[in-house]
Amino acid sequence: MCGIVGFHGPDNVVADMIVGLTALQHRGQDAAGIATFDDSFHVYKGQGLVNDVFKPKHVKKLKGNLGIGHVRYTTQGANDSDLAQPFTTSYPFGLAMVHNGNVINFREVAKRLHDKYHVLPKTTNDLELIMYTFASELRVKDLDHISVIDIFDAVETTQELVKGAYATITMIAGHGLLAFTDPLAIRPLALGKRDTPNGPVYAFVSESTCFDYLDFEFVENVGPGQAIFIDNNYQVHRKNQYALPKNFCAFEQIYFAREDSVIHGRLVARERVRLGKILARKVVDAGLKPDMVIDVPSSGYFAASGLAEAIGVPYRRALVKNNHMGRSFIVPTQAGREDVVKKKLNPIREFVEGKKVAVVDDSIVRGTTSRRIVRLLREAGALEVYFISSAPPIVSPCIYGIDMAMSTELIAANYSTDEICRYIEADKVIYQDLQDLEELFAEEKGHGGSCFACFSGKYPTGDVTHYLRHVQEERASHRSDKKEKKSLSVSAKAPEPTEH
Numbered sequence: 354m355c356g357i358v359g360f361h362g363p364d365n366v367v368a369d370m371i372v373g374l375t376a377l378q379h380r381g382q383d384a385a386g387i388a389t390f391d392d393s394f395h396v397y398k399g400q401g402l403v404n405d406v407f408k409p410k411h412v413k414k415l416k417g418n419l420g421i422g423h424v425r426y427t428t429q430g431a432n433d434s435d436l437a438q439p440f441t442t443s444y445p446f447g448l449a450m451v452h453n454g455n456v457i458n459f460r461e462v463a464k465r466l467h468d469k470y471h472v473l474p475k476t477t478n479d480l481e482l483i484m485y486t487f488a489s490e491l492r493v494k495d496l497d498h499i500s501v502i503d504i505f506d507a508v509e510t511t512q513e514l515v516k517g518a519y520a521t522i523t524m525i526a527g528h529g530l531l532a533f534t535d536p537l538a539i540r541p542l543a544l545g546k547r548d549t550p551n552g553p554v555y556a557f558v559s560e561s562t563c564f565d566y567l568d569f570e571f572v573e574n575v576g577p578g579q580a581i582f583i584d585n586n587y588q589v590h591r592k593n594q595y596a597l598p599k600n601f602c603a604f605e606q607i608y609f610a611r612e613d614s615v616i617h618g619r620l621v622a623r624e625r626v627r628l629g630k631i632l633a634r635k636v637v638d639a640g641l642k643p644d645m646v647i648d649v650p651s652s653g654y655f656a657a658s659g660l661a662e663a664i665g666v667p668y669r670r671a672l673v674k675n676n677h678m679g680r681s682f683i684v685p686t687q688a689g690r691e692d693v694v695k696k697k698l699n700p701i702r703e704f705v706e707g708k709k710v711a712v713v714d715d716s717i718v719r720g721t722t723s724r725r726i727v728r729l730l731r732e733a734g735a736l737e738v739y740f741i742s743s744a745p746p747i748v749s750p751c752i753y754g755i756d757m758a759m760s761t762e763l764i765a766a767n768y769s770t771d772e773i774c775r776y777i778e779a780d781k782v783i784y785q786d787l788q789d790l791e792e793l794f795a796e797e798k799g800h801g802g803s804c805f806a807c808f809s810g811k812y813p814t815g816d817v818t819h820y821l822r823h824v825q826e827e828r829a830s831h832r833s834d835k836k837e838k839k840s841l842s843v844s845a846k847a848p849e850p851t852e853h
Contacts, residue, residue: 354381354426354540354754354755354756355380355423355424355438355452355453355454355754356374356377356378356379356423356424356560357423357452357520357521357522357542357558357559358373358374358377358421358422358423358522358556358557358558358559359420359421359451359522359556359557359558360373360419360420360555361418361555361556361587362418362547362549362551362554363551363553363554363587364549364554365416365417365418366419366554367387367389367415367417367420369554369556369567370387370389370415370420370422371387371403371407371412372566372567373422373556373567374387374422374423374424376562376565376566377562378402378403378424379609379611380424380426380559380609381423381424381425382401383401383426384398384399384401384406384424384425384436384438385398385401385403385406385407385423385425385437386399386406386423386425386437386438386439386451387407387415387421387439388420388439388441388524389416389420390417390419390447390449390526391416391418393447394449394526395415395416395417396441396449397411397415398423398438403424419524419530420524421439421449421451421524422439422451423437423438423451425437425438426756436476436477436478438450438452440478440480440481440484442484442485444488445488445492446491446499446525446527446528447525447526448484448487448488448524448525449523449526450483450522450523451480451522452483452519452520452522453519453520453559453754454518454520454539454754455479455517455518455519455752455754456482456515456517456519457516457517457814458516459479460823462514462515463482465486466482466485469489470489472485483511483519483521486510486514486515487507487508487511490507491504491507494507499528501582501590504525504528504582505580505592505594508580508592508594509594509595511533512533512536512578512594512595516535516814517752517814518535518537518539518602518753518814519535519540520532520535520541520542520559522557527585528585529582529583529584529585530555530582530583531581532557532580532581533575533578533579533581533594534577534579536578536595536596537597537598537599537804538575538576538577538578538579538599538600539600539602539753539804539813540753541560541601541605541616541617542557542559542574542575543557543558543561543572543574543575543616544571544572544573544574544581545557545567545570545571545572546570546572547568552587555583555589557581560611560616561614561616562611562613565613571615576593576599577596577599578593578594578597579591579594579596580592580594599617600802600813601802601804602755603790603794603808604716604744604751604807606619606621606794607625607628607715607716608715608716608743608744609755612625612652612654612655624793624794625655625656626656626658628655628656628743628793629655629657629658629660629663629713630660630663631789632656632659632663632741632743633660633663635783635786636711636739636741636783637664639783641739641781642709643711644667644708644709644710645661645666645669645705645708645709645711646658646660646666646667646668646669646710647669647670647705647711647712648668648670648672648712648714649672649712649713649714649715649726650670651674652714653712653714653743654670656713657712657713660711660741669701669704672698672701672712672726672729673701674697675697675698698729699729700732701733702734705730706733706734706735707734707736708736709737710730710735710736710738711739712726712727712730712740713743714741714742715742715743715744716742716743716744716747717742717744717746717765717773717777717782718747718764719762719763723740723779724776724778726740727777727778727779731778738778738779738780739781739783740774740777740782741782742782742784744784744785745784745787745808746770746784747807747808748760748763748808749763749807749808749809749812750762750763750807750821751806751807752824753804753806764776765784787809790808791805
């Protein structure tokens with residue numbers, strides 16, 4: 354999962370881009386990058402947060418009225434600067450692209466690029482597969498008389514060939530700004546507009562919250578398989594491409610998106626309150642009578658408040674978050690995730706001591722973070738701890754851009770609810786029902802359906818057995834390489850004294 358932005362207007366766009374990427378920082382903390390265009394591409398990217406990567410000297414060089422940007426959360430490949438987006442290619446015209454999502458038939462796409470067009474991607478980032486496929490389809494057009502129809506035709510072929518979840522933004526040098534999504538619109542992308550004395554500024558962003566900071570007006574969501582092209586005269590061209598029934602990622606609403614974003618007509622905060630209210634029935638049916646409801650900040654807040662309101666007990670913010678620590682879920686290692694949890698959450702003893710506490714989190718993925726939270730509350734004197742998940746049990750790996758790719762890492766895929774309760778050391782564990790979640794996010798007022806693959810094992814892109822096997826093999830190989838490097842490093846050191 355990543356965050357992307359693209360801007361096209363009459364003046365330099367880099368300042369707006371920095372604000373937009375900062376508003377999307379929750380979507381990726383590993384790396385950030387920006388590419389702008391005037392007479393040539395100007396690119397700067399690096400590891401870390403937006404404010405750490407882009408210093409005034411870098412921003413000054415990012416000139417142009419056309420630009421794209423990216424914040425990275427690593428799901429595939431290593432976390433290094435070479436894999437940071439945007440990517441560029443000089444032919445045809447000059448293209449720069451960013452994406453959010455995950456390609457699931459990358460071996461097939463890479464083979465086709467090599468065999469048919471003699472293209473060899475330089476990195477393991479699947480953005481290259483999308484970019485080079487689009488470039489290869491565009492290059493066969495009449496480049497001296499390229500039309501919007503030609504661009505949309507190249508997009509449509511790309512969507513037919515590249516499988517998975519992706520929202521992309523592309524600068525086509527000398528022509529304009531292009532955005533398109535996968536045929537299921539699994540990942541979010543929205544178009545906004547701001548009028549200025551010099552003319553309109555258009556922006557594509559992963560979440561509408563960017564528009565609030567930049568005083569943009571929301572125009573529309575980029576729908577399933579849709580392509581939108583904004584030319585150099587700021588004319589907006591649209592075409593509904595190769596589309597299937599929408600399957601927007603439900604986990605965006607539960608956890609990943611910001612609470613103040615509106616995605617496909619749904620305010621994220623309101624949907625999370627509704628999730629909490631739905632959970633009330635299960636809490637009552639289980640005979641639980643908590644003294645208070647608390648949240649795991651910050652994605653659990655609205656669900657916790659909804660639950661507290663529905664069962665008529667006080668809500669308290671009893672876990673204080675250190676806002677200078679990152680989101681534990683998107684830290685790439687388990688040891689790192691546990692360290693983040695330990696450092697970023699501090700219970701207020703005076704609130705929880707001697708109390709029966711219902712603690713609401715967005716989900717339980719691996720279980721180790723949940724266990725750490727339960728222990729923190731017990732150490733602060735909680736009498737009983739009920740752990741409540743806004744999401745149903747996560748039983749299948751996500752293959753569309755969220756880093757939970759191996760079933761062996763998913764606690765609910767391998768253990769019963771009672772076993773999970775014992776493992777995380779809670780007095781009770783309650784999950785959201787999948788049926789309730791499906792009903793909540795059922796098609797409503799034309800906003801379309803959702804993807805529940807991580808809860809149901811039913812993948813909207815069809816049979817993904819080969820892809821899952823490949824990911825498992827790749828991860829096992831990566832871990833083996835890391836262990837071997839560590840072993841070599843240790844063996845190279847002088848032997849340490851033995852304790853007796």
